[in-house]
Amino acid sequence: MKRIVLGLAMLALGAAAFPSCLAAQSDAAGLFKSKCVLCHAEDGSGNSPSGKALKAKDLRSPETQTKSDAELAEVISKGRNKMPAFAQKLKPDQIQQLVAYVRQLAKK
Amino acid sequence: MKFQISAVSLSLLASALLFPNKSAAVPSYSRQTGLACSSCHYAPPELNAFGRKFKLEGYTFATKPEVSEDKEDRNSGLHLLEAFPLSFVFDTSFTSTKAPQSSTQNGNFEFPQAVSLFLAGAWGSHVGSFVQVTYDAQADHFSWDNTDIRAAGTNGKLFGKPLIYGLTFNNNPTVEDLWNSTPAWGFPFVSSNVAPGPSAGAVINGGLAQDVAGVGGYAMWNDHLYFAGTIYRSEHLGATQPNDGTCCGFNIRGMAPYWRLAYQTSSESNNFEIGTYGMHMKSTPGAITGLEDGYTDWAADFQFDHTIPQWKNDVLSIRGTYIRENSSLVASFTNGAADLVGHHLNTVQGEAEYHFGNRVSTTAGLFSVTGTADPTLYPTGPVTGNLNGSPASRGYILSVAWWPQQNIGLTAQYTGYTRFNGGSTSYDAAGRNADGNNSIYLMARFVF
Numbered sequence: 001m002k003r004i005v006l007g008l009a010m011l012a013l014g015a016a017a018f019p020s021c022l023a024a025q026s027d028a029a030g031l032f033k034s035k036c037v038l039c040h041a042e043d044g045s046g047n048s049p050s051g052k053a054l055k056a057k058d059l060r061s062p063e064t065q066t067k068s069d070a071e072l073a074e075v076i077s078k079g080r081n082k083m084p085a086f087a088q089k090l091k092p093d094q095i096q097q098l099v100a101y102v103r104q105l106a107k108k
Numbered sequence: 109m110k111f112q113i114s115a116v117s118l119s120l121l122a123s124a125l126l127f128p129n130k131s132a133a134v135p136s137y138s139r140q141t142g143l144a145c146s147s148c149h150y151a152p153p154e155l156n157a158f159g160r161k162f163k164l165e166g167y168t169f170a171t172k173p174e175v176s177e178d179k180e181d182r183n184s185g186l187h188l189l190e191a192f193p194l195s196f197v198f199d200t201s202f203t204s205t206k207a208p209q210s211s212t213q214n215g216n217f218e219f220p221q222a223v224s225l226f227l228a229g230a231w232g233s234h235v236g237s238f239v240q241v242t243y244d245a246q247a248d249h250f251s252w253d254n255t256d257i258r259a260a261g262t263n264g265k266l267f268g269k270p271l272i273y274g275l276t277f278n279n280n281p282t283v284e285d286l287w288n289s290t291p292a293w294g295f296p297f298v299s300s301n302v303a304p305g306p307s308a309g310a311v312i313n314g315g316l317a318q319d320v321a322g323v324g325g326y327a328m329w330n331d332h333l334y335f336a337g338t339i340y341r342s343e344h345l346g347a348t349q350p351n352d353g354t355c356c357g358f359n360i361r362g363m364a365p366y367w368r369l370a371y372q373t374s375s376e377s378n379n380f381e382i383g384t385y386g387m388h389m390k391s392t393p394g395a396i397t398g399l400e401d402g403y404t405d406w407a408a409d410f411q412f413d414h415t416i417p418q419w420k421n422d423v424l425s426i427r428g429t430y431i432r433e434n435s436s437l438v439a440s441f442t443n444g445a446a447d448l449v450g451h452h453l454n455t456v457q458g459e460a461e462y463h464f465g466n467r468v469s470t471t472a473g474l475f476s477v478t479g480t481a482d483p484t485l486y487p488t489g490p491v492t493g494n495l496n497g498s499p500a501s502r503g504y505i506l507s508v509a510w511w512p513q514q515n516i517g518l519t520a521q522y523t524g525y526t527r528f529n530g531g532s533t534s535y536d537a538a539g540r541n542a543d544g545n546n547s548i549y550l551m552a553r554f555v556f
Contacts, residue, residue, distance in 0.1 A: 082143070084142030
């Protein structure tokens with residue numbers, strides 16, 4: 001009985017969190033589309049004419065994925081080489097959403 | 109009713125239209141994106157693949173702060189750049205022709221030759237502009253220049269592949285184009301406004317620039333296939349409104365459609381584009397009713413950019429275009445402004461350019477215009493006249509540009525003619541040879 005109640009409680013918590021997870025992912029996807037796809041392409045590969053022109057990194061690559069979350073956030077905030085800084089445009093939580101989204105790209 | 113433009117003004121106009129100064133490296137885009145000019149340009153105004161994407165997406169990509177409010181329920185949103193998207197270009201130049209033009213001083217220094225102001229940047233999250241206003245030293249006033257205001261959608265899908273699409277409001281056929289192989293943004297990128305130029309030019313080759321207003325659409329599918337179409341009406345700035353037609357040689361009857369289809373492909377080091385474009389126009393010279401002149405322009409173009417990693421990522425660019433214009437000048441013939449009804453005009457332009465990084469570029473270009481001879485349409489006259497009514501001109505352009513800073517450009521350009529307005533020797537029947545119009549043109553451009 002206790003296990004059933006516990007399981008239902010976890011289910012309820014998960015259900016409550018699920019919409020916000022979806023919303024966060026949707027926000028991150030929207031951010032990535034509007035700010036990142038121009039250079040890094042939809043799949044994060046950088047394999048588009050504009051991406052190749054700026055030698056945009058493949059975000060799925062080990063070179064990118066082995067960086068820590070803090071390092072990825074710093075690159076997004078301050079820019080690097082041809083990549084502009086987004087600190088003035090994006091809020092810290094938006095940058096964190098993008099970091100999480102970049103992690104997901106490698107799993108697709 | 110006869111309607112004629114003086115030969116001198118026609119030649120200067122043709123020269124300016126065939127070889128207009130093109131300002132398209134715009135600092136407000138740099139300020140908006142946080143990216144240097146070299147991110148979008150090999151050397152301004154030439155766009156690389158990233159620059160083409162930026163233009164395609166409506167000039168809206170930005171990393172800088174904005175005043176923003178998201179749309180909600182019945183309330184509209186706002187995304188306004190905090191930095192006002194204004195830019196300034198100052199051109200000063202020196203021109204010398206091999207033979208002086210009669211009764212004028214050779215070695216002409218213009219300070220400025222032209223000054224342009226730009227309203228160029230994002231107006232919102234999906235709307236952006238390239239709007240240019242230019243002061244010309246000869247006219248001594250500002251006038252409206254190239255304008256392209258667009259609204260873009262970047263998240264489309266067609267058959268599962270990405271689709272970028274948009275609307276454009278513009279005032280010059282091919283100004284909306286992404287490549288530097290079509291007239292509005294093609295080579296030469298700078299030119300003198302005092303050296304004589306060929307009198308004949310196709311209408312799509314600058315003949316309607318800033319004299320029309322158009323609304324159109326465009327789309328890029330899967331980063332490969334580009335289509336654009338715009339319909340134009342005459343819009344004579346500075347003339348009586350509504351248009352009564354008396355000011356001008358071209359008064360579009362109905363609408364003039366423009367079309368563009370291009371295919372691009374790219375690899376790590378190469379970008380290649382091949383395409384076609386054209387337009388059709390019915391027009392009445394000097395009036396808005398009565399008989400019409402008809403023009404149909406068909407054109408093909410290509411552009412190839414090769415990045416050379418072994419040579420410090422220098423870029424070799426090769427571009428070319430061919431324009432065929434068929435015209436039926438019923439109105440002009442009836443008015444006594446042409447000897448024939450049926451005409452054609454062939455224009456060929458091509459160039460090879462080598463970019464040493466983004467600091468120096470060297471270009472060699474060839475051009476040729478041939479077509480139907482018509483002594484009334486292309487009359488004789490000192491300097492600007494035509495031999496036997498022939499529109500044929502042929503020549504070459506050699507250019508070196510040095511950008512010591514990305515917003516300061518110095519250009520030395522030599523234009524040579526082997527044939528000018530139908531002839532090589534005494535083409536104007538007054539003793540002027542084609543090579544007498546060969547010119548040295550030095551220009552300094554300051555961009556802020």
